[in-house]
Amino acid sequence: MNRFAGIFALLMALVMTGCATPKSYDYTAYKQSRPKSILVLPPQNHSPDVKATYSMLSQVTFPLAESGYYVFPVAVVDETFRQNGLTEPADIHAVAPAKLRQIFGADAALYIDIKDYGTSYMVLSSNTVVTADAKLVDLKTGQLLWSGTATASSGEQDTSSSSLVGMMVQAVVNQIAHTITDKGHEIAGITSVRLLSAGHPNGILFGPKSPAYGKD
Amino acid sequence: MNFSGIKKAVILSGILLMTACTSGPKPLYNWQAYQPNVYDYFQTDASSTDEQIHALEVNIQEATAKSTAVPPGMHAHLGLLYAKAGRQGQAKEQFGIEKQLFPESASFMDFLLTQNKGALK
Numbered sequence: 113m114n115r116f117a118g119i120f121a122l123l124m125a126l127v128m129t130g131c132a133t134p135k136s137y138d139y140t141a142y143k144q145s146r147p148k149s150i151l152v153l154p155p156q157n158h159s160p161d162v163k164a165t166y167s168m169l170s171q172v173t174f175p176l177a178e179s180g181y182y183v184f185p186v187a188v189v190d191e192t193f194r195q196n197g198l199t200e201p202a203d204i205h206a207v208a209p210a211k212l213r214q215i216f217g218a219d220a221a222l223y224i225d226i227k228d229y230g231t232s233y234m235v236l237s238s239n240t241v242v243t244a245d246a247k248l249v250d251l252k253t254g255q256l257l258w259s260g261t262a263t264a265s266s267g268e269q270d271t272s273s274s275s276l277v278g279m280m281v282q283a284v285v286n287q288i289a290h291t292i293t294d295k296g297h298e299i300a301g302i303t304s305v306r307l308l309s310a311g312h313p314n315g316i317l318f319g320p321k322s323p324a325y326g327k328d
Numbered sequence: 329m330n331f332s333g334i335k336k337a338v339i340l341s342g343i344l345l346m347t348a349c350t351s352g353p354k355p356l357y358n359w360q361a362y363q364p365n366v367y368d369y370f371q372t373d374a375s376s377t378d379e380q381i382h383a384l385e386v387n388i389q390e391a392t393a394k395s396t397a398v399p400p401g402m403h404a405h406l407g408l409l410y411a412k413a414g415r416q417g418q419a420k421e422q423f424g425i426e427k428q429l430f431p432e433s434a435s436f437m438d439f440l441l442t443q444n445k446g447a448l449k
Contacts, residue, residue: 147431166370171363177399178356182432185401187369188440190410217435297367321356 138315142257145250147219148320149182151212154190154201155224156246164229166203167297168244171304172224175280179310180322183215196264201326220257222247222308223247228263240266240295242303248316258316262307264299280305358396361387367403381409400430404437 120323157164169190173183192215198204203224212221228243243263250257307328310318311326318324335436361383368374384406391398408420420441428435 157370167367170367170370173366173399173401174359174363177401180356182400182430185426186435187366187402188401188404188436190370191408192440215436215439217432219432266418 133328135259139258141318142248142317143253144263145220145253145255145257145319147181147250147257149184149217149219150176150248150319151189151216151218151221151251152176152186153182153204153223154186154193155226156201156205157226157229158227159226161230161296163296164226164242164300168224168226168242168304170296171301172222172298172308174301175305175308176222176319177321178280179316180319180325181320182319184218188317189216190297201292209249209251209254218251221251224307227261229300231255231266231295234242238266240299242296242299244303244307246307255271260307262283262303262316262317264302264306266299269296275312277305278311280309353448354402356397357399358387358391358394359399360390362402364406366385369409374415377412381406383415384409397429400433401426403429404433404440 152169155165155168169186173186176183193199193204198207209221212218223246225245226242227245228241231238231240236320242261242265243261245258245261247256248257248258308316310316310322317328318326354357365383368380384402388398388402389405393403403426406418407426410416410422411419423437423440427434
């Protein structure tokens with residue numbers, strides 16, 4: 113029976129470590145703040161493609177809301193900035209956190225920077241890449257809660273996997289597939305899911321509307 | 329130590345391994361029209377405001393029929409589209425629904441309903 117116990121213990125060790133996520137990110141400030149609602153500002157675009165800002169902005173709600181947060185209506189927020197003379201993402205990113213909190217009543221704001229957005233054409237194939245950075249900032253204190261980066265490329269092999277993020281990537285691809293054929297937009301959706309889904313190493317934490325809230 | 333003991337341990341651990349990592353694949357919200365609709369809103373050559381309104385109305389009716397929740401922001405976005413189409417009464421109604429479903433939006437919805445009258449034309 114000793115050998116049985118030994119094998120069982122070994123397999124249990126595998127079970128326990130199989131899902132353990134190496135948490136190198138310091139979540140102290142995040143866990144103290146515990147934001148319920150996120151105001152996503154129009155992303156700053158550092159790529160040559162002018163479509164990047166709104167392509168990305170229109171796809172951030174899905175991963176954040178499914179991770180358990182209230183996400184402010186991105187187009188209504190954008191329109192509110194416009195009505196107040198702010199049309200450039202750079203100017204919007206410069207608005208003081210206290211002012212954003214006063215108007216929107218959001219717990220946190222998400223600042224996105226698009227590093228890459230577009231297709232490079234090569235002799236035999238083309239490759240569409242979207243890369244973005246994000247910073248989550250507490251609007252009460254102005255403190256940085258989390259930052260991360262993600263990239264996605266049309267040149268990747270099949271991304272299907274049984275993980276939660278993998279399933280969400282599939283869901284976002286399906287949402288787009290029947291509406292438009294826009295490779296950059298499709299890849300931006302995958303980047304957005306990778307960047308802004310909870311439940312993977314160094315990612316955002318689950319929000320209060322998720323059943324997994326407080327367990328990460 | 330018998331063979332069936334090992335087999336049991338392997339099967340049990342296998343089941344644990346397979347179930348341990350899945351965390352509720354059921355989505356929280358009914359996502360159909362909202363994000364594609366927002367993308368269309370930002371494009372000048374996409375569908376018309378009336379078409380966008382119709383797509384969201386259909387999505388909301390379907391979500392109600394299936395008893396699923398619509399994503400945060402969707403009612404407010406429909407309100408924005410109504411406002412654009414000059415249907416102010418319906419716009420206000422949608423901002424009110426957003427506030428009721430998601431109290432987190434209360435200050436912003438109040439801002440849209442009161443201080444900022446007519447700002448969203």
